[in-house]
Amino acid sequence: MTLQALDRTPGQSAVRCGAAARHTPSLLARLVAMSLQLLAFVAGPAGAAAISGTVFEDPNYGGGAGRSLAAASGVPRASARVELYDATGAFSTATSTNGSGAFNLSGLGAGTYFVRVVNASVSSSRSGYVAGVHLAVQTHRTDATSGTPVAVTDFVGGTNPAVADPGNAGVGASFNTSTFAFTSGLSGTAQSVTRVALGVADVSQADFGFCFDVIVNTNGAGQGSLRQLLVNSNALLIGGLAQVGRSPGVEHAIWMIPNGTASPGLRAAFNLFGGSIALIAPTTALPAIADPLALDAQTQPGWTSAPIVRLDGSAATGAVDGLSVAASGLGTEIRGLIVTRFSRDGVSIQAGAGGVTVAGCWIGSTGNGSTLVGNADDGIEIAGGTAHIGGIGPYDGNVITNNGDEGINISGGGAVATVILGNIIGLDPNGASGGGNGDVGIAILAGANDTIGGPLPAARNSISRNYEGIEIGTPNNVIIGNYVGTDVTGTLDRGQRSDDGIELINGAVGNRIGGTGAADGNLIAFNALNGVNVAAGSGNAVLGNRIHSNQLLGIDLRNDGVSPNNGTVAAGQPNLSMDSPVFTSAVLSFSTLTLAGYVGSAPGQATFANARVELFRSDLDGTGFGEGRSLLGSLTTNATGQFSGILSVSGLVAGDQVTGTATDGSGNTSEFGADRVVTAGGGPLAITKRAFLPGGTPLNSGMTLPRGTRFQFMLYVSNNGPAVNDVTLRDLLDPAFEYEPGSLRVTMAPSNCLGANCTAAEEATMYALSAAAPSSSDGIDGDVAAFSAGTVHAGNQNVANARLDVPANRACVLLFTVHAR
Known part of the structure; x- marks a missing residue:
């Protein structure tokens, strides 16, 4: 073979191949010299330009437009792989960032280049990071098409947020310079790429920023998915985390799923929503939340009031909960999600997971009229303490319906002081239609000291169309201000399908249903059996409620129909079989109602001294022992169990009937007493x-x-x-x-x-x-x-x-x- 130099222009060499050359020492020397010239060509001519920049982590990114290194006070990341591609998209070389997160691609001739950062190579500054396990999402890059880097703030998630960034490229790899999809040497799409027009001057600050808390797609797994967010947040410690616009002390998921709009930071060219919903359908169980996390989908761009991110378990195999909070996930908040069709619970709060909030979610519903989308077991199962379900804010309340078992099941012994406010349990989001949950709307079967509802209208739970409304088997719970068996307006018949509005069973001691405050009473109506069934337990006060139109009794002790007064109390019986009041007169003069009567089987029974007697307008229950449609007031029995007094009333006329309940000092409330017809009297005498x-x-x-x-x-x-x-x-x-x-x-x-x-x-x-x-x-x-x-x-x-x-x-x-x- 003959090698012949054709052109010795400085910086360039060319060779021609011929035949029958002899290898002499002088020829080998020339070959070495020519090899050095060829290497000089690869490195570039003397005085060529360079491209440099920094790869950094933006741990406190709070959503919206991506932030530059300076704006984010970014943390430079060492050992990130940076790859250089020529104008045709062909791989040229690669380097790694130094200890300051910087890279420098030098000795480059004028022309167009592409700089890529391999996402999986970007590490986190937070403790707990494991390479290859914890994956970041691009939040920031630049574009130097003009020769000067300009921040690109609307590329959160990278080139195509729906796909994962592939691994390292090498010699022979190339990609399409418009889509950055690899055409050879590697499959997939390069997610973090910037175009650089290089002249004779260096281009610096071709920076790339990344965050480990961002959800940018609806994939079941991988970079930018909900699953990856959970993997990241469970391991990466939150010490020092201060995400912009987010509350401190808890890690926040940053929802940035493209929806086809030009919201700050979003890829407007992509729409990962189907209609108005982003559907996430994992095929296996998601990791339990094991570190405090705010998973708030109400922060997803495009959210206004109803949830727009759906987590659906129809494709998941095995026994799978929608979301599960482990004991170490105390303080977690789950907000603004649709959770449907999981083979177990929609949300499971495990024992030891204290202070968990679930708010603004639709659990078992995709909207008005939806069916067959419930979770197979409970909507929410609670074993951890101080859970907060719903709230009094305009978008705090959950809709929990269509689930196979309970709507909310408080099942763990450590589930104390649960607060349930402002939810619709059993009805659709419109609060009027819906088929209810398979069993009880709210089952309080373990723990104690729970609060269901409150005196404010916003705290009211509507609990309707379930098999049964509320079941209580634990002590010291408070049920106030709720609608049980009606729509959200309190007017339409939406009673529980097969059982009581509220039932108290073994273990129910010292509970309060309603109260003496002006807005404490519940509305309990239209239910298939009793309004309130005290089947077991004692000290269960039923006060100030509006109870009407239930198929059986308004209040039933022992679940056996009307219990006649016998003048005694019976230890071991539900609410001690407290006797009900007997009205001997009820005289109405204008708005003044004069009453007299006693509690017991006859006047003068001291057993019933100092009992609170509540008077109601009766709903004319067919038994003659009316339900109390509206509270008129209260009196107190004297030392012999008798009562008399005057109440100022409205809405009552002669011929109406009144009924009442008696509650002793220990909170044992009776059934409703026999109705008494109101007679007309004169007006009050004034001097x-x-x-x-x-x-x-x-x-x-x-x-x-x-x-x-x-x-x-x-x-x-x-x-x-x-x-x-x-x-x-x-x-x-x-x-x-x-x-x-x-x-x-x-x-x-x-x-x-x-x-x-x-x-x-x-x-x-x-x-x-x-x-x-x-x-x-x-x-x-x-x-x-x-x-x-x-x-x-x-x-x-x-x-x-x-x-x-x-x-x-x-x-x-x-x-x-x-x-x-």
């Missing part, structure tokens, strides 16, 4: 005082009279109803006036005033009748009126006069004469 000159000329209040002027005071009460017995009137005379002895007259006018207030003509008639009546003695004796110690008295409750009774539809009038001192 009116007028002044006249002798002869009947009225005097106006505030007039000035000369000293010695004689005039008359008239006091009266007008009774517009039935007779009122044992009435007392009293008037303390002003010292400016002197009573004239022997002037006191008492009259029962023949007709009462027609309205609530007597007219001047009616008062003139009363005056005339009284003035003509004989006077009474001033002393305290056998008649009904007296003047003593500067006071006019009528009736016997203050002094020893005779009793004063005011007949039906009459006016009682007192008239006496004074003069000005």
Whole structure:
């Protein structure tokens, strides 16, 4: 072979191949020299330019536009692989970043180049990182097409967020310079690539930024997936993490799934949503959340109110929960997800996982009218303490329906102080339609001290269309302000399909359903069996609720129908078989309801002393032991178990029926008592005082009279109803006036005033009748009126006069004469 130099232009060499050359020492020397020239060609000419930059981690990226090294206070990453490609997309060389995260590709001639960072080679500065296990997502790169690097802030996730970045390329690899899809030497798409137009000057700051907390696709696994986020967050420690715009002390998943819009940071050219939903369908169980994590899909760009990210388990094999929080995941928040069709629970909060929040999710529902999308077991199962399900914010409440077993199952002994607020359990998101969960809406079977609902409307849970509404088998839980068996407006029949609104079973001690606060009561209606069934337990107070239209009783002790009063309490029986109140009278006069009655089998049973008696307008239950449709007020029994009193009521008319419950000092509430028909009575008696000159000329209040002027005071009460017995009137005379002895007259006018207030003509008639009546003695004796110690008295409750009774539809009038001192 013959080698012949054709051109010795500095920096270039060419060779021609011929035949029959002899290998002499001088020829070998020339070959060495030519080899050096060829190496110089690969490295580039003397004085050629360089491309440099930094690969960094942005651990505190909080979503939106990607951030530069300076803006992020980025952490440079050593040993990241950086690859150089020529203008045709062919691999040229590779290098690694140094200890400062910097790379330098030098000795390059003018032209177009492509610089790629291999994503899997980018490490995390956070403790726990394992190469090849924890994968980052690109959040920032530059573009130097103009020769000057310009930040590219809308490429979060890289070239195509839906695919993973392939591994290292080498000699023979090349990619399409538009799509960066490899055409030889490697398969896949290069995710982190920048184009550089290089002239005679160096190009610097061709930087690349990465984060380990970003979800950019709907894949079941791999870079940028939900699964990879969980793998990363479980291992990488959160010490010092301060993600922009996010609460400290917990790691936040950064949702950046492209939706076809130009939201800051998103790849507008890609839309990974189907319709309005991003569907994530893992084929195997996701890792349990083992480190505090805020998995808040309400931060996904495009979210407004309803969830837009769906986690669906229909393709997953084996017994799989949608999301599971391990004991070490205490403080985790799961928010804004649709969770459907998993073979176990939608969300499982394991024992020891305290302080977990689940809010704003649809669990078992994809929207109004959805069916066959529930999870096979519970919507949410809780074994960890202090879980918070829902909330009072406008988008805090969960929709939990269509699940095969319970909507919410509090099952672990450590599940104490769970708070459940503002959820729809059993109905669709519209709060009106829906088929409910397979068993109980909320089952409290372990733990204690849970709170279901609250006095604010936003805290109200709507628990309807389930097999049963709420089942309680633990102590000291509070159920207040909820709708159980209605739609979210409280008007439509959406009762539990087959059982009670609320049932208390073995272990239920010291629970409170409702309360004495103005907004504590629950609305419990339309359920297939009882409103409240106290099948076991004691000290379970049922107070201030609106209970109506249930198929059986409003409240049932022992689950055996109406329990007759027997005058005793029975230890070991549900709520001690507390006797219900018996109303002996219920008289309505305008808005005043006068009541009397007792608790027990007969008046005078001290066993029921100091019981709270709540009075309700009855819903006319067919048993005659009505349910309490609306609370009218309460009274307290005396030492012998009897009660009487006056309540100011509204919305009640004569002919309505009232019923009531009795609750002892230990919180044992009775069933509803027998209905009592409300009878009409007169209006409340009020004293009116007028002044006249002798002869009947009225005097106006505030007039000035000369000293010695004689005039008359008239006091009266007008009774517009039935007779009122044992009435007392009293008037303390002003010292400016002197009573004239022997002037006191008492009259029962023949007709009462027609309205609530007597007219001047009616008062003139009363005056005339009284003035003509004989006077009474001033002393305290056998008649009904007296003047003593500067006071006019009528009736016997203050002094020893005779009793004063005011007949039906009459006016009682007192008239006496004074003069000005």
